[in-house]
Amino acid sequence: MAFAAKIRQLSLVMAAAGGLALSLTAQAEDTIKVGVLHSLSGTMAISETTLKDTMLMLIDEQNKKGGLLGKKLEAVVVDPASNWPLFAEKARELIAKDKVSAVFGCWTSVSRKSVLPVFEELDSLLFYPVQYEGEESSKNVFYTGAAPNQQAIPAVDYLMDKGVTRWVLAGTDYVYPRTTNKILEAYLKAKGVAAEDILINYTPFGHSDWQSIVADIKKFGSAGKKTAVVSTINGDANVPFYKELGNQGIAATDIPVVAFSVGEEELSGIDTKPLVGHLAAWNYFMSVDAPANDEFIEAWQSFIGNDKRVSNDPMEAHYIGFNMWVKAVEKAGTTDPDKVGEALIGVAVPNLTGGYSAMMPNHHITKPVLIGEIQDDGQFQVVWKTSGLVAGDAWSDFLPGSKDLISDWRAPLSCGNYNVKTAKCSGQNF
Amino acid sequence: MRLVLCLILLLPGLLCAAEVETGDAGLDAAFAQIMDSDFELKAQGIDALAATGHPKAEALLNGLFDGNLRLHRKTDRLVWAVDADGGYAITDVFSGEDLGIESSRKVRKLPINNEVRVRIQAALAALDLNSPEATRRLAAVESMLTRPDPAETAGLKARLAVETDPAVRAALEIALAVVRLGDADAEQRLDAIAALHGRLEPAVRNALQRVADADREDAVRAAASAELVRIDRENERNAMLETLFFGLSAGSVLVLAAIGLAITFGVMGVINMAHGELIMLGAYTTYLIQQAMPTLPGLSLALAIPAAFIVSGLVGIAIERGVIRFLYGRALETLLATFGISLVLQQLVRTLISPQNVPVENPEFMSGLWQINPVLSLTYNRLYIFLFSLVVFAALFVVLKKTRLGLEVRAVAQNRAMARAMGVRSERVDALTFGLGSGIAGVAGVALSQLTNVGPNLGQSYIVDSFMVVVFGGVGNLWGTLVAGLSLGVANKVLEPWSGAVLAKILVLVFIILFIQKRPRGLFPQKDRAAEV
Numbered sequence: 007m008a009f010a011a012k013i014r015q016l017s018l019v020m021a022a023a024g025g026l027a028l029s030l031t032a033q034a035e036d037t038i039k040v041g042v043l044h045s046l047s048g049t050m051a052i053s054e055t056t057l058k059d060t061m062l063m064l065i066d067e068q069n070k071k072g073g074l075l076g077k078k079l080e081a082v083v084v085d086p087a088s089n090w091p092l093f094a095e096k097a098r099e100l101i102a103k104d105k106v107s108a109v110f111g112c113w114t115s116v117s118r119k120s121v122l123p124v125f126e127e128l129d130s131l132l133f134y135p136v137q138y139e140g141e142e143s144s145k146n147v148f149y150t151g152a153a154p155n156q157q158a159i160p161a162v163d164y165l166m167d168k169g170v171t172r173w174v175l176a177g178t179d180y181v182y183p184r185t186t187n188k189i190l191e192a193y194l195k196a197k198g199v200a201a202e203d204i205l206i207n208y209t210p211f212g213h214s215d216w217q218s219i220v221a222d223i224k225k226f227g228s229a230g231k232k233t234a235v236v237s238t239i240n241g242d243a244n245v246p247f248y249k250e251l252g253n254q255g256i257a258a259t260d261i262p263v264v265a266f267s268v269g270e271e272e273l274s275g276i277d278t279k280p281l282v283g284h285l286a287a288w289n290y291f292m293s294v295d296a297p298a299n300d301e302f303i304e305a306w307q308s309f310i311g312n313d314k315r316v317s318n319d320p321m322e323a324h325y326i327g328f329n330m331w332v333k334a335v336e337k338a339g340t341t342d343p344d345k346v347g348e349a350l351i352g353v354a355v356p357n358l359t360g361g362y363s364a365m366m367p368n369h370h371i372t373k374p375v376l377i378g379e380i381q382d383d384g385q386f387q388v389v390w391k392t393s394g395l396v397a398g399d400a401w402s403d404f405l406p407g408s409k410d411l412i413s414d415w416r417a418p419l420s421c422g423n424y425n426v427k428t429a430k431c432s433g434q435n436f
Numbered sequence: 437m438r439l440v441l442c443l444i445l446l447l448p449g450l451l452c453a454a455e456v457e458t459g460d461a462g463l464d465a466a467f468a469q470i471m472d473s474d475f476e477l478k479a480q481g482i483d484a485l486a487a488t489g490h491p492k493a494e495a496l497l498n499g500l501f502d503g504n505l506r507l508h509r510k511t512d513r514l515v516w517a518v519d520a521d522g523g524y525a526i527t528d529v530f531s532g533e534d535l536g537i538e539s540s541r542k543v544r545k546l547p548i549n550n551e552v553r554v555r556i557q558a559a560l561a562a563l564d565l566n567s568p569e570a571t572r573r574l575a576a577v578e579s580m581l582t583r584p585d586p587a588e589t590a591g592l593k594a595r596l597a598v599e600t601d602p603a604v605r606a607a608l609e610i611a612l613a614v615v616r617l618g619d620a621d622a623e624q625r626l627d628a629i630a631a632l633h634g635r636l637e638p639a640v641r642n643a644l645q646r647v648a649d650a651d652r653e654d655a656v657r658a659a660a661s662a663e664l665v666r667i668d669r670e671n672e673r674n675a676m677l678e679t680l681f682f683g684l685s686a687g688s689v690l691v692l693a694a695i696g697l698a699i700t701f702g703v704m705g706v707i708n709m710a711h712g713e714l715i716m717l718g719a720y721t722t723y724l725i726q727q728a729m730p731t732l733p734g735l736s737l738a739l740a741i742p743a744a745f746i747v748s749g750l751v752g753i754a755i756e757r758g759v760i761r762f763l764y765g766r767a768l769e770t771l772l773a774t775f776g777i778s779l780v781l782q783q784l785v786r787t788l789i790s791p792q793n794v795p796v797e798n799p800e801f802m803s804g805l806w807q808i809n810p811v812l813s814l815t816y817n818r819l820y821i822f823l824f825s826l827v828v829f830a831a832l833f834v835v836l837k838k839t840r841l842g843l844e845v846r847a848v849a850q851n852r853a854m855a856r857a858m859g860v861r862s863e864r865v866d867a868l869t870f871g872l873g874s875g876i877a878g879v880a881g882v883a884l885s886q887l888t889n890v891g892p893n894l895g896q897s898y899i900v901d902s903f904m905v906v907v908f909g910g911v912g913n914l915w916g917t918l919v920a921g922l923s924l925g926v927a928n929k930v931l932e933p934w935s936g937a938v939l940a941k942i943l944v945l946v947f948i949i950l951f952i953q954k955r956p957r958g959l960f961p962q963k964d965r966a967a968e969v
Contacts, residue, residue: 048893051791168551179938209937212897214888215689217682217818218932225675230642242793242889249798253815255805259554260582276795280803283550379549382503389475389549 037080038073038341040065041100043111043121048088049212052242053320054113056271057135058083060321061110063309064328074335082106090120097121101128107341108133108331110324114240115139115182122147131343133331135323137266137288139185143400143413143422146343148350149370150327151320152289153398154189158236160375161264161287162190164390165234170262172203172233174223179208183238186266190236192404203231213243216250224254227261235263244268245276248284258283258379269318273384281380289359289373290322291386296360316384322358329355330365351416361395368413368422370398459530462488467514470500470546471507478548479555486559492529494563499529501556506543508535517543558585565591570601577607581614581639589615610635614643622653629659633666636674637810641667674812679929685818687925688825689887691918692880693898694905695829698917699873700752701906703849704866706760707767709774711902712895713781714752714874718744718881719890720785723794734799737882744878751781752874756867778899782892793891802886821883828879829918835872836914845869849912908948910958920959924948 042061044054065079073079082104086093093112100106101124108131112118115138125132125146137152162173175190177183187206194204205226207219227233239247244267251263257280264285270292273281292303299317302325307313334349335341354364363371372395378386401408401423410427414420421431466488469481482500485493499505499516506517508526515535517524523539548556557579564576573595580588589612596608609631616628625647632640641664648660693715700708722740729736755777763770802817836842844865847855856862884894905924909916924944931940952958 047786047791052793052889052891055791207936210941212889212893213937214897215686217685217815218679218929219937221678221682222933228638228642230638230645242891245793245889246887250815253803253805253817254813258550259557262550274795277797283553387545387547389547 037078038075038335039080039082039104039106041097041104041106041109041111042081042083043086043093043096043100043109044113045088045117046083046085049241050088050113050117053271054088056318057111057113057320057324059310060306060324061328063306064325066309067305068328068332074332075339075341086117090114090116093117093120094124097124097132098128101125101130106130107335108343108346110135110327112136113320114180115185116180118147119181129343131331131347133324133327135320135327137319139182139189140398140400140402141185141405141408143368143370143415145347145369145415145420145422147369148327148330148365149398149400150323150330152373152375153370153400154186154402155399156289156373156375156396157266157287158186158190159193160392160396161266161285161377162193162236164287164377165236165262165264165285166197168232170232170234171199172227172229172231173199174205174207174226174233174235175238176207176209176219176223176235177238178213178240178243179210180240182240183208186238187236189402189404196404209239209243211241211243213239214246216247217254220247220250220254220256223261224256227256233261235261237263237265238267239265240267242272244272248276248281251284252277252280258285264377269320270316270385271318273380274316276384278380278384279382282382284380285377285389286380286386287375287377288319288386289375290319290357291376291378291388292317293378293385293387294359294376296358298356298360299358302358326355326357326363326371330371347415363395366397367416368398368400369415370400372397460488460490463490473547475549475552478552482552482555482559486563494560496529497556497560497563500546500548501553501560503545505529506545508538509542509544511535515543554583558583562588562591565595570604573599573601573604574607577604577611581607581611581637584611584614584639584643586615586618610637610640614640617643617647622656625651625653625656626659629656629663633663635810636667636670641671671811674809678812679933680926681814681818683926683929684922685822685925686929687922688822689884690901690905690925691921692821692825692828692883693877694902694909694917694921695825695832695914696873696875696877696880697902698906698909698912698914699832699876700870701903702912702914702917703845704869704873705767705911706764706870707771707774708755708760708873709771709899710755710778710781710895711874711877712897712899713778714748714877714895715881715884715898716785716890716892716895717748717751717781718878719796719885719894720789720794720881721747721878722882722885723789723796723890726797733797734801737799737802737886740882740885741879744882745875746878748878748881749871749875752877753867753871755874756870760870761863761866778895782895785892791892793889796885796890798886817886821886824883828876829914832872832876833914841865841868841872845872904945904948907952908958910960913958913960916958916960 042058044058045051046055046058062081065081068074069078082100084096084100086096097109100109110133112121112134113136118134121132122144126144130146132147133150134147135150137157138149140153173194175187177187191204191206209219223235262283262285264287266287268286269288303317306317307315330350330353331346333353333355334346337353338345338349350365351367352365354362357363357373359374361374363373365371375392375396376388377390378388381387400413401411403409410425411423412426413422414424415422424431463485466481466485469477469484472478482497485496496505504516504518506515508515514529515526516529517526520537523537524543525537526535526543527533528535561576561579564572567573592608592611596605596612599605599608613628613631616624619625619628629644632644644660644664648657648664651657651660696714697708697711700706700711721744722737725740725743726733726736759773759777760770763773798817802820805813805815806819807813836845844855844860847860848862848865852862888894905921906917908924909920928940928944931943935943
């Protein structure tokens, strides 16, 4: 086993070395270290490797602009290998051993839940770039991805507006899909959808045999009512899922699938011709027509050395999160996590869709919500957009337990889960 | 109206300026709406376009649907865009003038959404209803049947009056019978129910359900209910057939993955944890061959089968000669050593190719489905892989039972010392047997590349299942592997709709554990002297 561990280490060094080659020359003894905690292997590598590269690019660009507080930034990359407990170990290593000032990382909620106690214990900062289920607000975590009210709820509203009355909620079996579907189920029922018009289905990570589930969806959708699938299927299980949809001839005009975890990156592995018209809800699409976006895509493709590489929503979240952190460090004049954490609230930076995103007191940010349809070239075309920005809501208004909770990390409240009815903070940190 | 809107809202010039000149007033009006950014207006524009009866209307609708119809930004002309080096080769839609090659930024797609797509499909079906080709007429009627629209009734009736093709006539009568279910005259409704006898289309069932629930006349309700009972019985039968097919196809994947292991583990007794990675190597071989000949996915898949056999087989022989032969009889050490090899192979692929999954294309004949009746259809990729697994099984069976190598393999497996005394070079046989098992794993990889993600972790998801199948079937018995694989697949698929995918897996595993307690040697225990030892 020692051999296996060595091999793994070796690969890490190699992976890191490739990306770090540029910044290595600038590595004087005095640098600000930034942790990058993304799986570079395992089932989530398909999504997370790109985010690691995004961070390396952002750090590299910041260094070209002269670094931060007169120092150069240095990325510390580790590979938690899609292994949730390993996330906690690697997070501890980053904070305690490498003394990083902030960590950018995690994709799945289960990995975030795994590192959360570590960040609270060692009091460091985590920027989490992926859409998630909400129901959490930690002093040490900044959620730059979408909360359910910034993605799931608007997407369901859009489909309802299009006459959908029958719903399939399909997800991977872990905390994000389960909580999101719980919120959506409560929301749909509140809107008058009958229980027999909702079909909920969970599959394991990396599920590859979708034939019976897709056939079930087909049957469920042939009852004469307009049906849609809300997919929280995560990771590489999406590829065989969409392939099966195509093979069984389920077109978007019959049963549209709206996905919350499928972006340009996930589609780059499949032929999207049979999928044209299926939907995704995000806060960013590569096809968005904005000067900041063009600039970002150009920088990304030249950094990665491949003009076919795509950009996606979590990349934008890291772009926003990193720039917010830089701005907050400059504002606070230090990288001390407590001071930076305070300075972050209220910071606003440009996003890639032509507006500004601001950090709210509940550690969530403001974003526009976009709905796009898959095109035959693997891109999305925006078919709907919120008129303004939507502020992320940590505690869903549609779940009985969380309706009365609010989060505000400013003094004097300084609480992630303040109950407005009982006027009490539960005291738990998340 | 639109002009007024533009003026009032001061919409950006882009939206209002993109007026196209088509030389036809009707088309101009239709395209004024299609060019709008509002999808509602676009959908109305589609109907207007279809209603113009312009000779190019059908081509224009198809172009909108496929995205070949684009707007040349500079000249505001509608053009046909075809992929070419450096962008699109464009030609004017109306004059046919060749406008050369423009970069993709300069030819704008006319964005459509799902609702507009539905409208285009409906409009095309209405146009096709009077097409001179019977197959297109039939397709049009069938597409209308899936989305019944009262507005189409007149068109259907008019067509039925002149239709001569019997198949199209039958389809038209069905479509009209569905309409007649809503007729004011009870006799007509009863007659319609009789006409729909024997149909399974979901649209027919839904229409009958509405009648059975809400009709005013008892007799009509009863007739509809009786018909519904018959449809549901038919559907149930079809659902069972479908589940059986899903199970067999899932089982055939298990058989493919496990059959190589049935040789290395079953016959030789080597616990080879790197078996999954040998499958993975086969899948990557498919990928690499496809990269070498990107235009011929069908041929590259055919070539990948022998290539994957050779690649995985050679790697297998190297593993046997390099590591395993020093560890015969020490099961635990073999297990650890081969587990190490599996990690090395995974990392090798990660470093040499990519840590990300690689896309393997499905050739044309592997996609799509075979529609047996309106509620039962089989996907081609699963069907071919099921047949392929049977072919692989038969080939392996013949090799083991009918060839010199097979004879030697069985001899060594049964009694090594005796075989050696008879002049069998047991070391060579060991290497070839392991190579054969590994090569079959590679061939399984080719099949899996058509179904699932090809990535460094591909093998890990199959290794446990493979061992499960071999142990369940009875170690050392090829028939056992076949029966065990197929029955586990069917069991999984029968349980899945009832318990969910996660629980189905657990239940199957629990069942196997209990079964092994009762019958430790599996379904088909080997009855020879070697097995007694």
